Amino acid sequence: MTPSVTRLYEVCEHTWPAAREWTSGAFTLRDGQGGGKRVSAATAIKDASEQDIAGAEQAMKAIGQTPLFMIREGEEALDALLEARGYQVIDPVILYTLPIEKLTDVPIPRVTAFNLWEPLAIMREIWAAGGVGPARIAVMERAKVKTAILSRWNEKPGGVAFAAVHDHVCMVHAVEVLPHQRRQGVAQWMMRRAAFWGKSQGATHLSVLCVEQNEGANALYRALGFCEVGRYHYRIRPE
DSSP states (O other), X not given: OOOOHHHHHHHHHHHSOOSEEEEETTEEEEEXXXXXXXXXXXXXXXXXXXXXXXXXXXXXXXXXXXXXXXXXXXXXXXXXXXXHTTOEEEEEEEEEEEEGGGGSSSOOOTTSEEEESSOOHHHHHHHHXXXXXXXXXXXXXXXXXXXEEEEEETTEEEEEEEEEEEXXXXXXXXXXXXXXXXXXXXXXXXXXXXXXXXXXXXXXXXEEEEETTOHHHHHHHXXXXXXXXXXXXXXXXXX
């Protein structure tokens, strides 16, 4: 059975975890420690009032974070409240999934893609070049069942990715392909390597998140057979 969007939200939280989470009023708040929006945004656990939003704003400011809210499907009322407070939409995200056997049907050519943990120095360098620095590596380290993936192409490093498993879903994050290695199938082989690894960990589905404006990545995932399950976006108030 295809994982629901609610299940994928939960998988995302466990495979890309915040440093700390706590409940305040109508929200789950997160201490991201510089690890990006997904580990820093507040999410609603029930219908939120103006007072709840104000309290969440204060709590996020208290730990040095800019107030940021993730809006999931079915949260139109919260979305409207935040819009009325001057919050703007940023980074709409699409959640994809497919049965894992759809990407374990083709053997991976030798020395094309490997999975290992911990990341090698070259892997950290590739991530850093793509904006995935130490704070995001720290997010990866917090995941429980995880691996990193290194691709080689043209006898040189091609790209990197991170994968983790929760509730029988293997979710892939932080996919980075070196500019001179793009459009040659590098990302496809990394996704297939993630599928083989995820299957070995008991996963039945592979999942990936992609920002809406990344047309190239969205086209790749759809070409591989991924189906859209749902979406979310963030709301942030300009300074």
